[in-house]
Amino acid sequence: MGNRRAIPVRARPGPARRDVLTVLLTGALVVYLLGSLLRFAVDDHPLSFVDEHVHLDTQFKVHEGSYPHRGAVYGEALIREWACGAGHQAGPPLVPCSDPTLGPEDLPSGQYTSGYIHYPTYFLGGEAFRRVVEVAAGPRYPLDVYRAYAAVVLALGVALCGALAWRLLRLRGAALVAATLVPVASSQFLMFGTLVNPMASAVLAGALIAGAGLRWVLSGRGYWWLVAATAAAAGVAVTNSLPAGAFVIAIVAAIVLRRVGRNVDTRWRPRWWHAAVLAAVLVAPIAVFGQVNSRRATVSNGTLYGFYDFDSWTSVLVGAVRELATFHGPWLEVEVLNAAEGDTVTRFVRALGYGIPLWVTIVVVGSIVLGAFTRPRAVEPGATADAAQTAHIAVAATGGRPASALAVLAASTLAAVVLYPPAMRISNALTMGFDNGVVARYTMAFTPLLVWLALLVTQDRPGIARVLAVLGTVGLLSVGATAW
Structure with a gap:
């Protein structure tokens, strides 16, 4: 011992x-x-049932320098994303992407956006985020950028x-x-x-x-x-x-x-x-x-x-x-x-x-x-x-x-x-x-x-x-x- x-x-x-x-x-x-x-x-997943197309349309309008009002219809950028891009969980529009008559009245959700009820604050932040990304890395697929913005905001909340x-x-x-x-x-x-x-x-x-x-x-x-x-x-x-x-x-x-x-x-x-x-x-x-x-x-x-x-x-x-x-x-x-x-x-x-x-x-x-x-x-x-x-x-x-x-x-x-x-x-x-x-x-x-x-x-x-x-x-x- x-x-x-x-x-x-x-x-x-x-x-x-x-x-x-x-x-x-x-x-x-x-x-x-x-x-x-x-x-x-x-990952290019379809637009969500949880009003994602509404908010994406608002984000596109902010990028173009406008904001939806009560009675505004969905814009061309959103229609094209739904019909020809990522799509939507609700299914395709009533007419195909290639149809020249494709318009807001062909969306399963109806033509009027409810995006006007939301304050512009979050979307102005999304536009600022897009500009920073494009300055740093060049043009990117807009849907990816706006979804990445959501990821960063949520992660910031957890970090806080x-x-x-x-x-x-x-x-x-x-x-x-x-x-x-x-x-x-x-x-x-x-x-x-x-x-x-x-x-x-x-x-x-x-x-x-x-x-x-x-x-x-x-x-x-x-x-x-x-x-x-x-x-x-x-x-x-x-x-x-x-x-x-x-x-x-x-x-x-x-x-x-x-x-x-x-x-x-x-x-x-x-x-x-x-x-x-x-x-x-x-x-x-x-x-x-x-x-x-x-x-x-x-x-x-x-x-x-x-x-x-x-x-x-x-x-x-x-x-x-x-x-x-x-x-x-x-x-x-x-x-x-x-x-x-x-x-x-x-x-x-x-x-x-x-x-x-x-x-x-x-x-x-x-x-x-x-x-x-x-x-x-x-x-x-x-x-x-x-x-x-x-x-x-x-x-x-x-x-x-x-x-x-x-x-x-x-x-x-x-x-x-x-x-x-x-x-x-x-x-x-x-x-x-x-x-x-x-x-x-x-x-x-x-x-x-x-x-x-x-x-x-x-x-x-x-x-x-x-x-x-x-x-x-x-x-x-x-x-x-x-x-x-």
Whole structure:
């Protein structure tokens, strides 16, 4: 025994080294995401059912120096792309590409574009991106360029999630991986990084609102950053700004709690004017752009949306109740980006991802409910100050304790996700005169806020962060693998 050589014991990596490794891993996965999206984006797949031809027509019009109005018909560039180029999932036009009479009335979607209802912001960005690409690399196939723009915007949103989780929320280890990847852990999100569609900007906008809003709620500082983030999101798409509604609800809830003698456990002290300003920022672009559209219109809403007309308000209210009773979860498997004809390994890898969206929804929503409405577990003796502070912040609003600011925001966020669909359905009937269901993709901008809240209110249960990190990583690798 005495002459045996001692076996050296390798020290476990310290916090700093583990942090570096986690950042490198997360960064590599974001690069992998961007590479996968770009490969998908330039594979000449047909225009998507998810309104891609509408947005591509708008993008072409912006390139030509115009913008669609209510009553505008699809342009020549879009018609040619549908008939002679990539095609469309709905099938070819009524007449072939070679027919000289081919026109907008031959498209299966009808001749009128609904692109006028979208703000020009995203498309101006697409035109700027196209110009940069063409200056750097020469003329390129326009559809590829605009789809690559969507890929870059989505990847920027994911990168911003990681940066804010690291710098602002100070999440580390598995929590950092989860905060970065879980917001896009389903094929629905990655699909929009391969299409011409403003929804590619949802995660980027949602991360801006969530980051600014959480800073204000946790520190009491930075309200105007939340206003600026909301204005930026609302100026791109109405659905991008929906997470700001969670903060409006949270403001009201915190004021009501204060009126009954319960302050929150941070320096956050919202006032009624905070809610009023934020609500005004949400509504102003809708009202202003609505007036612009009305003044430029050449046809009525009935001409465009007559097939969505409703007979009575009873049907609208029944639809609103249905929206209220249906959870519009943003993580969905939409059966795209598949590998049906790939090699065996790729098909198995892709198969792993089909159930990820459901599990992510269960864990995220369940974690928010668990952390927001139950007391945190007791901090073990000898725990760090950070752990003690985490337990204090995550405490639920019960007994004589201060109300948890995070718990108030978490409950308000769930309320916003549940309430916006019926509100939107009634609003569409009032302002546009049609009744149509609200689709779950409108919730996409909520995912950074939902995931970050799930991680923050359960920091005393580190296993949840590990589970979410695994789900996010598997989901991303599974869908992305089919690009390679």
